[in-house]
Structure formats: structure tokens, C-alpha cells
Amino acid sequence: MEASTKPVLYTYFRSSCSWRVRIALALKGLAYDSAPVNLVKDGGQQLSPEFQAVNPMKQVPVLRIDGITLSQSLAIIEYLEETRPNPRILPQDPKTRAQVRMISDHIVTGIQPLQNLSVLQQMGEKKLDWAQSCISSGFEGHMVTMADLCLVPQVYNAERYKVDLTPYPTIRRINKALLELEAFQISHPSRQPDTPPELKV
């Protein structure tokens, strides 16, 4: 495969891990081809021999780019940041970078639906304020970071599982502001090539 080939993203419209990568690709203005993998249809298309040849871990997202095949959303996002640094989604100061990674990891290690809820509840109001104050002190202006790429799909899942978000005004405010941005809109589960017609907006 040539490094100049358009990247291919194996994705599922509703997967929060896929969505994180879609936001990163959109923020960086990278054109790519979608290869939808339906995690529920046909007993899970990720289990097919064809897809296992792409990713033996049987998970989306997978990004084929620059002649390599990458899985794990944060590893993919870090690669995009290192090879396509504009616009940046990690601050340049190592201490602030560390705090962005800390929040990202905290969200991402809650992969399973059940954990998704508990992670959000763990984040809570006081704790998110704490995290935000860590971060905002290091920021100039309003930079969208890797942590934001993790937060929005997490809130989407929480809403899907009917978690009451009224106790978390800070999370809701940040989420709302991010959803105004084009990168978060065009990557949204409701607007993907594999979104079922009844879920499209």
C-alpha cells in the first residue's frame, strides 16, 4: 500500500471509540474512506474472517494510513497528532499534555457500557471541575484537545443509557459547546454512511 493512498477508517456509526477518531480526522481536515463494520448485524461483522484479517483484535476503529494498520482509538489519535500536527489536539507544554492524557485515559479505560456510566458518574461535577481547573490553567484560549474527543462520545453514551445528567452542569455545558463545532457534527453517529435511515437527522 502506498503512503499516498487515502486513509480507510473501519468504523461503526454508534461506536464511541470510532467517533473519537472521526472527530480527530475531521479536526485535522483529513479526507478518508469509511469502511462500515456493523457490530450487531450478522452476529457481529467484526467476527468475520475478512475483518479479522484486518484486525485480529476484532474491534473498531481501525485506521489504514501511511501503509500501516492501527487500532485503539488513542493510539490512532496520537499517531495523527505526531504526523499531522496542525491543528494541534495536544498542548505543547508537557505538563498540560499530561493532564489532557490523564482525562482521556480516565474516560477511555471505561470501555464497557456499564463502565461508561460509572466513569461518567465518577467524573462527577466536583471532579470534572478539578480536572478542568488543572487544564484551563495551562491553556491559552479555547483549544479543543484529545480529552474533548473522549468526552463527547462518553456523554452521548450516557444519554443513550438514560443517565441523569442534571447533576453535571459543567459536563453538559462543555459537551454542548463542543457539539456546535463542525468536526463534532460531521462525525456524529447520526450522520455516518452506515447510520440506519431511521436514526439519521
Next chain:
Amino acid sequence: MEASTKPVLYTYFRSSCSWRVRIALALKGLAYDSAPVNLVKDGGQQLSPEFQAVNPMKQVPVLRIDGITLSQSLAIIEYLEETRPNPRILPQDPKTRAQVRMISDHIVTGIQPLQNLSVLQQMGEKKLDWAQSCISSGFEGHMVTMADLCLVPQVYNAERYKVDLTPYPTIRRINKALLELEAFQISHPSRQPDTPPELKV
């Protein structure tokens, strides 16, 4: 807190997340003070008001370093790599770095004991070979990477939960080789300040 103060690691001897960070500190030759947090004693010392003031997420490891307080093992390790790059634990080539992060994330997102097992089983023989072949093609010599820091504590957990490792000779071989290294030995759960006497070796 002065940047020149010795780092403090809040750690639990048996925590695989703590062990990852202990290995990184040892590889980089960084002296630090241990602040043991017993996750089972007193109903879990991580729940105490004193520790929650350190980390509202109520988890170890936490590293106080350079005037900041960091949690999440991989965020801590990335920070150490950025601020103390010698010796490197991430390769310099972005593609190889991505593959090391991919394997690390794959292991680390399996936090819970139950997942620990399934992650290792998912890694399996064929898949680890795949991962290894991805990586070794990019390496010169035998570099210890972030992925190795994740692998060894994972295998330790698997042994603790009596997972049969005979089907995974590659994992066993790599694990054995890594355990010969001093950084993996001095950071081992059996040799920590908070290791109970009956578990010390």
C-alpha cells in the same frame, strides 16, 4: 512544591497499574519516595479523605512530580518519556511508536480482573505474534518499550488468577526475558515497601 523535590509515588504493591509506573521510574533511574496506599486495608485507604485530596478519582498510581499531580499510568509514563527521554521507552519513528501505544492501550483498557483475563486470552498466541511482528520490524536491537511495561504486570495478574499460560509460549518467553532485567525486579510487587512480610522474597 518545588520542581526539584523528589517525586512521590502513591502506590500499592500489587496494583498492576502502579507496577507499570514503578518499572518506568526504574528504567529511567529516577529516585522517588513511596507513599503506600493499601487498597484493601481499612476498607480501602484510597477512599480516605486524605487520599481523595490527592486524587479525587480514588485510584493509584498517583505521581507527584515537577509540582504537578498525575494519575493514569500511561499518562504518567508518557510524561516521564517527554521530560526524561533517556533511556527511551517509545521508539522515535511515529509508525513504530503507534504500534507500541496500540499494544499498551490494548492491555491497559483491560483494567478489571475479569477483563485482565480476557485481554490476555484475546492477545493469544497468533495475535501476539502479529503484534510482535508489527513491532520487531521497526526495531533495531532489543528496546524495552511501554508495551513491555504493560505486558509484565498483566502476566503477573494472569498467574495470580491461575490462567493457564501454556498455550502462550511467546508471551511467556517475553515475560521471562523482561523479568531478568533489574528495572522489572526492583519494581516487582514482592519487593515493595508495602509488601506484606509473608509475600516478600
